[in-house]
């Protein structure tokens with residue numbers, strides 16, 4: 001990881017390193033596993049992220065953000081698969097993976113030869129996990145905890161966003177950001193399994209994948225996930 005870590009990210013990275021190094025196993029532990037649809041990428045994931053979260057909160061003695069980074073989300077899995085299946089999409093380009101979680105999509109972009117990969121997530125644990133996961137896959141990802149949603153995305157050629165329409169406040173901020181960045185001529189790709197806040201009418205499909213689900217609290221074991229991009233808007 002290239003960026004200097006802030007205090008919360010440093011503390012999170014230390015906690016994750018302790019977790020990974022601790023002896024023993026169980027569903028509430030982190031394990032380095034191949035990702036179901038993207039076995040080229042190994043991630044530190046929790047078999048049961050809710051149990052992991054409960055134990056970490058009990059140890060810390062205070063609330064911690066939900067560990068979205070401890071699962072490979074269906075939208076991110078499909079987007080990472082798409083990049084690896086179409087290596088020219090990211091090769092040689094400056095890439096930003098928004099709301100990176102585990103870093104799966106960013107790592108896939110790096111594996112296909114992106115010139116530079118940045119990743120953003122507001123959860124310091126996610127930023128720490130991206131560093132550990134990038135190291136495990138021997139790639140460089142520059143992760144930041146800075147919230148970029150009110151910016152123009154910076155110097156990038158390709159913006160990626162896996163599973164970002166999972167709640168209303170996030171969807172309301174992400175869509176204008178994606179459209180603003182696409183409006184500057186940047187390629188934008190989204191991976192989404194039909195979440196409730198997906199703005200269908202503002203996006204057009206690019207590809208479809210069937211993704212084995214590893215998410216907590218999902219009943220179906222396979223989800224249909226679309227890769228989409230913002231529609232060009234008149235004017």
Ligand SMILES: C[S@@+](CC[C@H](N)C(=O)[O-])C[C@H]1O[C@@H](n2cnc3c(N)ncnc32)[C@H](O)[C@@H]1O
Pocket residue numbers: 068069071072073074075076077098099100101102103104105120121122123126146147148149161162163164166170
């Ligand atoms: C459902 S997870 C998806 C993670 C990853 N993209 C994937 O597909 O596996 C959504 C992520 O968005 C992050 N997030 C929420 N608000 C954000 C913001 N304003 N900027 C960047 N990330 C954000 C959360 O911390 C979480 O890691």
